[in-house]
Amino acid sequence: MEEVRKRAEELRSLLNYHNYRYYVLDSPEISDSEYDKLFRELKDLEQKYPELITPDSPTRRVGAPPLKEFGIVRHRLPLLSLDNAFSYEELLAWRKRVVGILKKEEFDLVCELKMDGVAVALIYEGGLLTRGATRGDGWEGEDITQNLRTVRSIPLSVKDGSSFEVRGEVFLPREGFKKLNEEREREGLPGFANPRNAAAGSLRQLDPGVTAHRFLDIYTYALGWSERETPPPDHFSALALLESRGFKINPYNILCSSIEEVEKFHQRWKEERKNLPYETDGIVVKVNRFDFQDALGSTGHEPRWSIAYKFPSKEAVTRLLDIGINVGRTGNLNPYAILEPVSVGGVVIGSAGLHNEDYIRAKDIKIGDRVAVHRAGEVIPEVIGPIVSERRGGEREFAMPQTCPVCGAKVVRLPGEAMHRCTNAACPAQALERVKHFVSRGGMDIEGMGEKLCAHLLREGLIKNASDIYFLSKEDLLNLERMGEKSVQNLLLSVEESKGRPFQKVIFALGIPQVGEETAEILAHEFENMDELALAAPEELSLIPTIGPKVAGEIVSFFRNEGNLKLIQKLKEAKVKLSQEERRITLPLEGKEFVFSGELSFPRKEAEEKVKAQGGRVGSSLTSRTTYLVQGKSPGSKLRRAQEEDITIIDEQEFLRLSG
DSSP: OHHHHHHHHHHHHHHHHHHIIIIISSOOSSOHHHHHHHHHHHHHHHHHOGGGOOTTOGGGGSOOOOOSSOOEEEOSSOOOOOEEEOSHHHHHHHHHHHHHHHTOSOOOEEEEEEESSEEEEEEEETTEEEEEEEOTTSSEEEBOHHHHTTOTTSOSBOSOOSOEEEEEEEEOOHHHHHHHHHHHHHTTOOOOSSHHHHHHHHHTOSSHHHHHTSOOEEEEEEEEEEOOSSOOSBHHHHHHHHHHTTOOOOTTOEEESSHHHHHHHHHHHHHHGGGSSSOEEEEEEEEOBHHHHHHHOBOSSSBTTEEEEEOOOOEEEEEEEEEEEEEOTTSEEEEEEEEEEEEETTEEEEEEEOOOHHHHHHHTOOBTOEEEEEEETTTEEEEEEEOGGGOOSOOBOOOOOSBOTTTOOBEEOOTTOSSEEEOOTTOHHHHHHHHHHHHSTTTTOOTTOOHHHHHHHHHTTSOSSGGGGGGOOHHHHHTSTTOOHHHHHHHHHHHHHHTTOOHHHHHHHTTOTTOOHHHHHHHHHHOSBHHHHHTOOHHHHHTSTTOOHHHHHHHHHHHTOHHHHHHHHHHHHTTOOOBOSSOOOOOTTTTOEEEEESBOSSOHHHHHHHHHHTTOEEOSSOOTTOOEEEEOBSOOHHHHHHHHTTOEEEEHHHHHHHHO
């Protein structure tokens, strides 16, 4: 039996090695038939002796039973999306913001090709892959561990006994995309529109065996969190560490010392991307040093230390049939292009954004024009401009309506504003948009309350505003078309559950102009309840970081509106949560950051826990946010740097006094 165990270990080691040579390095050492022979031998051994099966066995990549549903994974650190730059000027503006926060002109930047795939998080514990999840909403993703195990370029185990998270982009190479669609065509199935859709669909298969045959690949692009005692100091070093552990890293990643080098990298791949075996829609630019990344932090959804610098998006030319008007929840009239359907980047579009009247005038866009269309950021359809040379004389100018196309009220454009606005606060279109915003996922997240149902409820007079949703009865809903007993029951349950949403969700759901999710979160932190927020003066609001006079003015105006106050009163009556869970207690070390250098008389980990328990933060290196350097015996170079940068230096005794 010992000989069998050793042979199984040898086979696993050989197969993992050859997987790495084939799928990561693209440099196989044995033929497919030789590999298959080794694989069959291991599979036979494991079938005969099931006790020999290990989690990292190559045979575990395929063969797990189909899943009934995907579980939810809460990310230890959020997987944030990236802000976009569509021009060199926008890239320079991003760098200027970074310089303004860091107070430094020189810092290294890492450039990577931006893969057009699906972001995933891989969790390793004791060197073994134990969990894999999608990005999801950034905070929670779907558990797709079994499917990710089928991706050959993802190592099932690594020579690193620590626990850590690796982030990467799963994608479908062009050749794999072509083969997949050819197979689907032979089976009489519709083809996928583009490789990204195909990759996403492949990872969400309930049967991992299907995923295993989808030609998926991955490039690892970041070390998420790590419990290593000495984590790498910067992003480029982290990528090198991951590569040394067997993870597949894009070979074109580079370290740049200037923004000009970044632009050269962007220009190169803008031209050469067509020669790559996979789709890429831009480059990702990252501040290299981790201490600088910490100092820069993030907004509600995006890290300030990174940006996606996009390539010019794919374009198409089609006919502008007409210009329609949407009325938003604040009364803004939003013009949009009604197009002759056209495929752009694998997606058929029939409408596109036109921003406002000034945009239409500046671009000299006329109804009937042949127009160039692209997908801004590869997502949002947008009209670039007309093909003037193809005009035949029948095109006509667009005129913004003088009355609201929904309610007939007067339309105004105030001085200094780009948008035209309906003057009727009771406009049905505004009411619909406000209700849709209120029930959206970012707001009260009422499942089953889609646009059609919202419109139907308003049309039937069952609701006049969002607060009325909480007073709908079972009988009200059962009388509506296509509403059965089960769907009504589920909807009422979701409405009831929404009453307990966090305070910041309620603030966002109200639809206060200029108040997005991040600002709503800040307001929920600053004010104990809705009454306190409603009474806040403009001067008080303007003192809050990131809230300027304009946003403060919008907040005050919102709470001076009688209709809005009545809505909030009805939310109170419905027992919707309009306050914080509890007022947070300010801890002694809150807002202070400690960095340690030298040996203490007690374990360093104990010192760090003291800081965190009192609300403070522990830094690994000195930054502009460092409050104290704690000096122990035999301090290193941090002491000299702290003296040079005038950072307060304290000894162990003073540290114990501060930390209690």
